[in-house]
Each structure stands twice: as C-alpha cells, then as structure tokens.
Amino acid sequence: MSEDQELVRQGDVDTAPVQIGERRGMFGATKGADTTGYGGLQAPILFPGAAERPYGSYFDAIVDTLAAALDRADNGTAKGSGSSGAAYAAAVERVVVDRGELTLFVRREHLPAVARALRDDPALRFEMCLSVSGVHYPQEAGRELHAVYHLTSLTHGGRRLRLEVTAPEGDAHIPSVVATWPGADWHERETWDMFGIIFDGHPSLTRILMPDDWPGHPQRKDYPLGGIPVEYKGGTVPPPDQRRAYN
Numbered sequence: 638m639s640e641d642q643e644l645v646r647q648g649d650v651d652t653a654p655v656q657i658g659e660r661r662g663m664f665g666a667t668k669g670a671d672t673t674g675y676g677g678l679q680a681p682i683l684f685p686g687a688a689e690r691p692y693g694s695y696f697d698a699i700v701d702t703l704a705a706a707l708d709r710a711d712n713g714t715a716k717g718s719g720s721s722g723a724a725y726a727a728a729v730e731r732v733v734v735d736r737g738e739l740t741l742f743v744r745r746e747h748l749p750a751v752a753r754a755l756r757d758d759p760a761l762r763f764e765m766c767l768s769v770s771g772v773h774y775p776q777e778a779g780r781e782l783h784a785v786y787h788l789t790s791l792t793h794g795g796r797r798l799r800l801e802v803t804a805p806e807g808d809a810h811i812p813s814v815v816a817t818w819p820g821a822d823w824h825e826r827e828t829w830d831m832f833g834i835i836f837d838g839h840p841s842l843t844r845i846l847m848p849d850d851w852p853g854h855p856q857r858k859d860y861p862l863g864g865i866p867v868e869y870k871g872g873t874v875p876p877p878d879q880r881r882a883y884n
Contacts, residue, residue, distance in 0.1 A: 650731065654683040658776040688734035695796055696739045700732060702761055703741075706754040718773040724750075739798040746810045747800055753786060755798070762792035767817035768827050771832030773857045781806045783832050786814065786821075804834065813839040831856035 660680045704725035710805065711724035718831050728735050728747035733740040743751050755763040765788065772783040780803035790796040804811050813836040825836040826845040832856035836842055853860055864876025 650687040650689060652686045652689055654684055654686050656681045657774050658682040684735050685735040687731040691737065693735070693736045693741075693791075694739075696732075696734060699739065699761065699796070699798060700741075701882065702758060703751070703754055705713055706758040706761070707750060710750060710754065738797070738799060740801055742801050742803075745802045745804055748812050748814065749817070751800070752814045756785075756817055761787040761790065763790045763796075763798060765789045765791065766814065766821045769814070769821050769828055771828040771834055771856065773832055773859075775858050777803075779805050782809050782832060784811050784828060784834055810835045810837050812837050813842075815839055829835070830854065833857065 656882065658681075659832040660682055661678065662751045669884040691699065705723060706723060707724035707728055710781075728743055728751050730744060731740065741751075755761050765787055767787040768785075770785050770787075772779055772781065772785060782804045784804075786800040786802075787877070788798045788800065790798075802811050811834055813825055816838065821843060822840070825839055826842060828834050829836060829842050830846050831838075831854055832846045842851065847855065
C-alpha cells in the first residue's frame with residue numbers, strides 16, 4: 638500500500654458532532670421539565686461526525702475498494718498524472734458510521750464517477766439504487782439541500798451503503814444518476830417536485846405528485862403551511878403560519 642492510500646486508512650478526521658441547527662420548545666423532564674411548548678428551552682441539533690478507521694464490518698473494504706477504483710478511473714482519463722488516493726480525497730468529504738450504517742458524503746461534481754465505480758467494480762457491485770430522497774436544512778448555509786441515495790449490492794449478499802450529496806439553495810443542481818441506475822428516474826422526479834433539487838442530465842425532470850403549474854416545493858421547511866380560516870360562533874382560527882408565536 639502506498640503512502641497516499643495509507644492516508645485513506647489513517648488520515649486525521651474531525652470526529653466532533655456536526656451541529657446543523659437548534660431546537661426550541663419542550664423536551665421532557667430530563668432536559669428542563671418545560672411542558673409549556675413556548676420555546677423556553679434550547680437544544681442543538683447534532684449529527685454524527687466523521688468516523689475513524691477501522692470502521693468495522695465490511696465498511697473498510699468498501700472505502701478502500703472505492704478509493705482504488707476512483708484512482709484507476711482518474712489515472713486513465715488523466716493519463717496517469719494523478720497521485721494515488723487523490724481522486725477519492727477529492728470526491729468524498731467524509732465517512733460517517735452511525736447505528737451500524739455507512740454513509741459517504743460525496744461532493745456533487747464527483748457523484749457520477751462515484752456511482753459508476755460503486756456499480757461496476759466487481760468487489761463493490763452496488764447494482765440497486767433503492768431510493769433517492771431529499772432533505773432541507775435551512776440553517777446549513779451553503780448546503781441547505783441534501784440528496785440521499787440508498788444503495789444495495791445483491792452480488793455481495795445485500796450489503797448496504799448510503800450516499801449523501803449537498804447543494805446550496807441558490808444553486809440547487811446535482812448530477813442525475815439515472816444513466817447509472819435507471820430505476821432512480823421517478824425518485825429524482827419526486828425529489829425535484831418536493832424539494833426543488835435540479836438533477837442535471839435527467840431525461841424528463843417533471844413533477845410527479847403535484848400539478849405541473851404548482852408553485853414551490855412543498856417539503857421544504859420554509860414552504861407556507863397554508864390553512865383554511867374557520868369560523869365558529871364568531872371566532873376565527875387563522876392559518877397556522879399566522880398564529881401567535883411564543884418565542
């Protein structure tokens with residue numbers, strides 16, 4: 638193993654939890670006994686940080702094999718100019734292992750190459766993309782929109798892997814993976830419909846749940862809740878987004 642490949646195994650990683658926001662409200666007796674629901678308590682929203690090697694299970698083998706596959710593809714297109722391990726380092730932001738599951742955070746411009754390597758390498762063979770879903774984190778500046786891909790390898794006994802790719806709201810473009818996994822067609826359409834992520838290269842990126850002329854993307858967290866005014870004996874209940882706030 639070369640020194641560069643050794644960095645894939647032993648490189649320094651920031652394992653601190655990633656804070657993506659803050660919750661306000663009531664959380665139960667263990668965190669202050671706030672039962673009012675008026676936002677009197679605050680708690681950070683923490684996601685797992687990067688994992689350290691060894692990851693355990695078959696996860697180390699997946700990461701090492703993917704690094705080698707990306708290296709071969711990069712050297713082939715760059716005529717051997719790339720250094721060993723550089724392609725993997727450029728493509729993968731961090732590796733997260735949490736609750737027995739492996740997630741690779743992939744930079745969006747490298748997603749097509751990573752997808753092809755995961756599908757085609759004999760030691761990986763993630764033939765199935767089970768789903769593509771969106772997530773919206775308004776507080777995560779510059780990476781508010783996430784696309785999450787759940788992959789399975791039938792060849793290797795049902796191994797599972799998750800990819801996560803981010804994009805800013807102002808440039809909500811992520812490459813389509815339909816050319817690699819045709820079954821992702823409708824999943825990407827639904828993610829576009831609900832979250833507004835534009836999958837570049839998709840053969841027909843149109844709405845799949847909402848009418849074609851529907852304004853906005855209903856599962857974004859800043860989408861208006863709406864509501865219907867209701868009158869009862871002279872009293873009016875305003876829509877949820879117009880009701881009184883307590884914080």
